[in-house]
Amino acid sequence: RADGYYCQLMLKLDARDITPQLESTGHCLGLDLGLKYLYADSNGNTVEPPKYYRKAEKRLNKLNRRKSKKFKRGQKQSNNYKKASQKYAKGHLKVSRQREEFAKKLALRLIQSNDLIAYEDLKVKNLVRNRKLAKSINDAGWSQLRKWIEYFGIKYGRLTIAVNPAYTSQECFNCGRLIQKSLSVRTHVCSCGYVEDRDKMAALNILKKATIGHIGSWSLDLNAWGDLSSILVGRNTC
Template identity: 55%
Template sequence: MLVMEFKAVLKESQRVAINEAIRTARFVRNKVLRFWMDNRGIGKKELYRYNTQLRDEFEFVKHLNSHACQASVENVERAIKRFFDNCKKKVPGKKGYPKFKKYSRSVEYKQSGWELSPDKKSIKFTDKKGIGQVKLKGTWDLWRFDQKLIKRVRIVQRADGYYIQFCVKVDTSEQLQATGCNVGLDVGLKEFYTDSNGYAEPNPRFYRKGEKRLKFYQRRVSRKKKGSANRKKAINRLGRQHLKISRQREEHAKRVARCVIRSNDLVAYEDLRVKNLVKNHCLAKSINDAGWYQFRKWLEYFGEKFGRITVAVNPAYTSQNCSACGAVVKKSLSTRTHVCECGCELDRDHNAAINILTKALSTVGHTGTYINARGDSTSTLPGSDLVEQVGSLNRESPDF
């Protein structure tokens, strides 16, 4: 699947209509979820039947395209399935019980409710919400795809405007020549990552650099009267600054991951649980700023696209064990140099990267791209459907 995103050029009346469509989709989702909570044990057929009842009962729900309402039901269905899967796997901590949504920023259409213009520069939404013809602004070329290949269309609201996403069912895989190189990566806070060859990628620290500006906009928000128009404008400016930083972090992770995958036949990295690591309040801001999860996500996606092997290994003792003799050399986080009695003296992260690569190479039975050193499949598989792509994983920048 390939997700192609365009900026929407809208009139004020269209903005109001899109907001109404988003609210309606959220209403359907919450009502269906409440129906499931009140009637435990029902299946998905009952959920879709209740969706039909909602369309008969509420006129504003009927105005939204029927497939868009079904997409909201699918969101509930996936949340329920994910909750029960976590229970069966006995995932520690919270199992992700489905929750009601107070805020939402998207509405999703399937293969009906919209028409693409012949020049592929605008899209018309044909339901009764009144969105109408929307001009598309972007560099993607929709001409080379048959309209039948477009499986989903989503309208997404962000701080800097509205976007239209197209989910196109195409094969994006490419075959590259073997390089004969393998690499292990140790992500960190001082450096973005250090590989087994000793190269250290600098950590850009986008949030730290933009923190001063964020604090300025945050003060502007706190000084405005609650509920006023000026406060909404100040919140929007703050949101735009956060959006800029998140885009910088995502593009950096994408660019670096693509270069690493294209340069190596096998890439090994730590199977880190970032969700648990950020519980350390002393390091949470720096860990989130580094963007380890985004980097791993793009490594796995490009690994599948280019036919490379990506291996997530257990991070236990990768920093403590000596990469030369295997002896355990205990060290605190402040100790940045690994010194062993065998004479091995390396940077702490360089030593860990070598251990990560060694663990990956010792793993037998590489049956696919997504295999970690414990034999489990990795957790961030690029999805096959737009509705599962919150971060639009398959959307590649045309600049790369």
């Protein structure tokens, strides 16, 4: 890495032997990922995106310019170039570590306080092709958050479910009717009388998608969960 050499050691242990299992909380949570908020959850709480890259962008651009100035085309690069280049790489490394650390802490907190977490199965790579959004999406750290939620989910025997994101912000949580709305419309208003904050309702729909057909009938699906099944029996409390 930009700041030195690392040595990685691996030990094979059965995580269930060494990890204390958490008590059932009776809570389930749906997460609607976004850019204005990192996510809105099904309880109506939101988390601000940390925007580490945006905060570091000026400094990184300055380091990049300094590096470019020292670059000599077609010649052996000077030590000053190498130093500048390393400083720039270190700057990026710092941002990616901040993002990773933030996602890890948040994911652990979510896993500790919920039995089941549902989120959208977003194809981040496809979304990032939209250049206008790419920086913000990368900076939000959706992939890192999902990775750590799934990691801690397995480690602590919690359910994590990625659902198809289609229509989660359009479909009425109460009656299922599709209410088309542009991104600027922040409130869902349905003729059935149901009114809810757009993002909270999306999170509720995501949770609903993850739990429909599961609540009270885990036993039917357990085979599909393979190794997790033994951990999950009797944990469908929400």
